[in-house]
Amino acid sequence: MERVPILKIGDILLVSIQLDMSDQTAVALQEDLAERIVATGCHGVIIDITALDIVDSFVGRMLSTIASISRVLDAETVVVGMRPAVAITLVELGLSLNGIRTALNVERGMELIAADRAYDDHDDDFHDGPDPEPTASP
Numbered sequence: 025m026e027r028v029p030i031l032k033i034g035d036i037l038l039v040s041i042q043l044d045m046s047d048q049t050a051v052a053l054q055e056d057l058a059e060r061i062v063a064t065g066c067h068g069v070i071i072d073i074t075a076l077d078i079v080d081s082f083v084g085r086m087l088s089t090i091a092s093i094s095r096v097l098d099a100e101t102v103v104v105g106m107r108p109a110v111a112i113t114l115v116e117l118g119l120s121l122n123g124i125r126t127a128l129n130v131e132r133g134m135e136l137i138a139a140d141r142a143y144d145d146h147d148d149d150f151h152d153g154p155d156p157e158p159t160a161s162p
Contacts (some may be wrong), residue, residue, distance in 0.1 A: 025049060036070055039070065039072065061094060067098060068099055068100050070102050071102070073106055077107070084120075084121055087103055100136075
């Protein structure tokens with residue numbers, strides 16, 4: 025069985041799908057990716073589908089499942105490299121990639137994840153409130 029390589033770039037895991045996805049390959053990718061997210065503590069996953077000529081309902085479901093698994097493990101998923109013909113086919117077939125953000129290329133995907141991370145950090149600061157006043161010790 026072929027496996028899809030998962031590369032770590034800083035705080036992001038990069039998955040470049042270069043082969044036709046079988047059921048076994050998709051399941052292995054989901055398991056491998058979940059393990060890598062936990063092992064690395066990364067907060068972002070970029071799935072590059074530049075090499076795919078066709079994205080059918082199976083691949084669409086696989087991408088949605090991976091995004092859901094990643095989200096549960098506190099990692100944002102961005103799909104990049106979608107060809108215009110693939111986008112047109114998805115729309116014509118009424119297939120939606122629920123819960124998946126898209127970007128034109130890897131660079132834009134990394135920018136999206138970085139922006140989300142910065143927003144989350146700022147949001148955490150806002151909810152935590154100001155730092156407490158230091159108390160004088162006797």
